[in-house]
Amino acid sequence: MSLTYIQSFVAVAEEGHVGRAARKLHLTQPPLSRHILALEDELGTRLFERTPRGMRLLPAGEVFLSHARRILAEVDVAIERTKGAGGSDD
Amino acid sequence: MSLTYIQSFVAVAEEGHVGRAARKLHLTQPPLSRHILALEDELGTRLFERTPRGMRLLPAGEVFLSHARRILAEVDVAIERTKGAGGSDD
DNA sequence: ATGCATTACGCTTATCGTAAAGATG
DNA sequence: CATCTTTACGATAAGCGTAATGCAT
Numbered sequence: 001m002s003l004t005y006i007q008s009f010v011a012v013a014e015e016g017h018v019g020r021a022a023r024k025l026h027l028t029q030p031p032l033s034r035h036i037l038a039l040e041d042e043l044g045t046r047l048f049e050r051t052p053r054g055m056r057l058l059p060a061g062e063v064f065l066s067h068a069r070r071i072l073a074e075v076d077v078a079i080e081r082t083k084g085a086g087g088s089d090d
Numbered sequence: 091m092s093l094t095y096i097q098s099f100v101a102v103a104e105e106g107h108v109g110r111a112a113r114k115l116h117l118t119q120p121p122l123s124r125h126i127l128a129l130e131d132e133l134g135t136r137l138f139e140r141t142p143r144g145m146r147l148l149p150a151g152e153v154f155l156s157h158a159r160r161i162l163a164e165v166d167v168a169i170e171r172t173k174g175a176g177g178s179d180d
Numbered sequence: 181a182t183g184c185a186t187t188a189c190g191c192t193t194a195t196c197g198t199a200a201a202g203a204t205g
Numbered sequence: 206c207a208t209c210t211t212t213a214c215g216a217t218a219a220g221c222g223t224a225a226t227g228c229a230t
Contacts, residue, residue, distance in 0.1 A: 002092065044173055059176070085135070085149055118221075142184065
């Protein structure tokens, strides 16, 4: 599991489209598509349904999405608060 | 930021010793030491005090530790629940 | 000298981007 | 055939381990 892949997943979930999510992440489609596939492989389940219009969340994907957002938010908080705690030591 | 580095940090914090933490993680000292240095660099603050006996948490390190544990626990929950949600689809 | 952490350095593995290929309306 | 995602493949970058170095008792 990797935070990069989690960020990729959230972007694709929000855009519903690998191409648009890739631009948002300053990345090209292939690596982003691989992130999703790797995540699905690691979790042992499909997260998106592939449609001609793009990517649509499956139930397992929605479950993962809520956790993914929480994880990323928690990481942001961890960074911010740790920087705050150490700022006076430098 | 990387989940691997966060796991490394928690191991070193718990062992107070890079060598022991490395064995616990099935790794050697140098990469583990680099994980900690990279984390400190990214956070812009020292997380450990280096003593002749090993590594001792600084205040900023203790702040980061509590968040780190929460992040790793949340990741575990995310995996478990997503697998559970998708298990019937396969 | 001992017991730590860190730095140097060569190698392996992971990840990227361009280009080509599948798949579906 | 148009619009997506995915696979191939060559190149770059990240990460590991052994060995050497630094630092403090």
